[in-house]
Amino acid sequence: MADPVTKHPTLIEGARASRTSIALKFLMAVSGLVFVGFVLGHMYGNLKAFAGHDAFNEYAHHLRELGEPMLPHEGFLWIMRVGLLVALVVHVWAAVALWRRAQKARPIKYVVKKHTGAIPASRLMRTGGLTILIFLVWHLINFTIGKVNVQGGETDDPYNLLVDTFDVWWMTLIYLAAMAMLGAHLHHGVWSACQTLGITGTAQSRARAKTLSLALAIVIAGGFSLVPIAVLAGIID
């Protein structure tokens, strides 16, 4: 047969653990789990909307006073914001690096390819992640940075801004679509993070990680969806 055709069959020297593709995955997993912690807390806060106008606004206000007088006003909030921003930059940067690596690893696609053994969510991570990123930008414009009231009403009252937003059916629809994407991202992502962190070394622990992953996806995506659905249905007004 012909000679090997690899252009530069070299053995590398001085490999460093921190320079490997697996190190990138660690960053991805840790930053992803930071997000999971955050969205759980965020979801809990959102559900305060069911307790009414005052309870919800008080919660939003309390977030700004958390940690005082140890921390300055809004100190806790800013620590969270900076932490999340760092996690986001790391997560997206590592995602892009691994995406590019994967594209280079298979420059010629198969004519026919089945995906035996893969759940759909696992193959949606990149486009789904991108969707979440776009949603995130809009979400921050909507409620945090820009405070946009699509009904033209007041914007300095968090509860009323929320109700005015989700009273509009297509705003609720966008939100629900984003939550479906987040659910899918978590359905594979939490399991993937467990695997990346090396804590799923047996068939049992793998089964457990997959159950946890699905449960978190349902709780988080479902929990976030309750408030907009309730607003649209007139349960929250």
Place this chain on the structure above:
Amino acid sequence: MTDGMNLTLNIWRQTGPDDKGSIHSYQVEGISSDMSFLEMLDVLNEQLNARGEEPIAFDSDCREGICGMCSLMINGEAHGPEVTTTCQLHMRSFKDGDTITIEPWRASAFPVIKDLVVDRGALDRIIQSGGYISANTGSAPEANSVPVPRDKAMRAFNVATCIGCGACVAACPNGSASLFVGAKITHLGELPQGQPERYSRVVDMVGQHDHEGFGGCTNIGECAAACPKEIPLDVISQLNKDLRTALKQGH
């Protein structure tokens, strides 16, 4: 017994590493369901020889599922629809009138040599970079002098069944060889003899893996589904854990 199957075969043809290559269509008739997949290709090649055409190049050696030489992406699945090697796949897994698309393993680290034959030297270089245990030569040591706990011995044996075929790479949407590397890391890491080099080994092997241009793992699991030796995904968890330990130890 029927008269056998008539099949349409869409096969990747490429005259050499620098040729662009393309899919060619062939008809074969009267294929017995007892034939192996490679025997079916042998039949086609005899027809091509008789017509004075260049036969299709594909890899095989033992034809009994132990050497890892055969490959082939068959209808979008590495080694075809059964959990076995291409040489152990039989035509009873197909039916009369089927169209079968046959492609080489696709990965930049596995360049095509000709038609369906790829160069899998990248896997050998990963082994060369750390997939061994350094031992002084001499007469073989007494087999019971280093006891291995039963569960560790079983796990090491089970993952040592990896034949280095590369189906995991072929199946992986990221073109990653993590299942292969994980199998080797787990195999050697479970044994007492593998301990001295354990953490430099994982760094060297993953470093070589990345250098060869394989992709990063995203735990999709198509590798384990394609593996003819049923290497489980937990070897990738083990690989990640060992690399994490190596990172902590400053490798």
